[in-house]
Amino acid sequence: MKRKALAIFLIVFGCGSVSTAVFAHHGASRWDTDAWGTITGTVKEFDWQNPHPLLLLDVKNDKGDVETWAVEFHPPNVMSRGVGWNHSTFKPGDQVTIYGHPEKKSVPIVNGMKSLRPVKVTMPGGQVVTVDPPGY
């Protein structure tokens, strides 16, 4: 991938209007729902599994180092009915942008991977999909 990876923008807004927290498996209190962040990177792996599909995304940080982010979505059946995703929605090498809520600063980083609770996803084809709420 010669394409220069985009930087990470973590923009903190004072508003907290989103109340559709679901991701309870890994603790709803993990996320800073007052804050918004965007990551763009290359798909390393996509695991279509219950209870949460897991997307590993290689993202370049502002120092130019690649960091792997772990992004989890609503359960497979919800994503399937809501937005028509399946196990081959993302393939290694795809370019993806995720817009969502970052973790609270107080939450320890798990397995060395940062995370984001996704709200909108810019797909490899360029279309923007709202994944929270997931449409049904």
Added chain:
Amino acid sequence: MNEGVCRMKWFALRPVLAAAAGLVLLLGLLPRLAPELRAARPQAPASTPDLTGIWSPPRTPKGFLPYNFSPEAPPPMQLWAAKRCELVGCGTGPLGRANDDNMDPYLTSCAPYGIPRLMNHVGPFEILQGKNRVLMLFETGNAMRQIWMDGRGHPEDLDPSWMGHAIGHWEGATLVVDTIGLTDKSWLDTAGHPHSDALHVVERIRRVDHDTLENTLTFDDPKTYTKPWTSTIIYKLRPDWSLKEDIACEDKILMDLKAKKAKVYPFQPYPMNFPVEAIPLPDVANAK
């Protein structure tokens, strides 16, 4: 071929054509005249109400319906139940979930949801009506509930189970389901309300309109609650849906299989895909 022969043949065939047309007409009308003749599917007789179909709670602007059987006020709890509810944070989490989901038997230990929790969950369920049973197939955990409709009672000295023992009967258009024999290891609902093995659930399920099912549940559990209390849940018909596979803790299963790959899958001729990393729960409780 001359015209005379053709005309003669047509005349000769006329009674046959008329009979065929009559038969087609009769076959077309027959199902309307006698609905029981249409019974290609193994459904209940026409005289019993039809609740078959795939149902799930509707989505609201705030998310799915409540997860909480008592969203307005706490149910009338015994002291121990109130203490546990305070610790769990019954209904105080997002969308009426428990606040401390690390105490959820499903999330911590992959325990089944069980009854009655499954009746108040986002996952769809399908109702099938047989001759002696009504079946509920739940997508969540791919659980199955059988409701005996043949007039039997509850057995003596039931073994506690996650789905319990359910018997039912019709009161007009309402399916009345009586369930006991439930394990105290399950939660009553996703809000985290507790229950004991003495829980007795009576459900009154009826079709409010073609697309809407209403379930009024009465919980009688004197070990946990000071008096019986009720809750009403609405489900919407999902005519275009089908039930999907739903394996609890599939992520943990895949991690376990990955660790045992060499033992479980010898002679595997092609590389197997497993998730690269387990994502354990962060220590949110101790985070400031």
